[in-house]
Amino acid sequence: MFARIKHFFAEARQELRHVNWPTRDEAIRLTAIVIGISLGLAVFLGACDYVFASALKSLVGG
Numbered sequence: 001m002f003a004r005i006k007h008f009f010a011e012a013r014q015e016l017r018h019v020n021w022p023t024r025d026e027a028i029r030l031t032a033i034v035i036g037i038s039l040g041l042a043v044f045l046g047a048c049d050y051v052f053a054s055a056l057k058s059l060v061g062g
Contacts, residue, residue, distance in 0.1 A: 022030065
């Protein structure tokens with residue numbers, strides 16, 4: 001059993017050597033893009049929620 005676990009980790013380590021890791025600049029740029037899109041989507045969904053809540057309030061008469 002321990003031989004199989006050791007073999008698994010050896011193969012996993014070998015595969016990780018084949019990964020094309022991003023540079024520091026690429027990682028920072030892509031992280032900023034993800035954060036920007038997330039914030040933009042949050043603002044958009046918040047605005048939609050506000051509009052729909054206001055419309056529902058006016059329909060219900062509250």
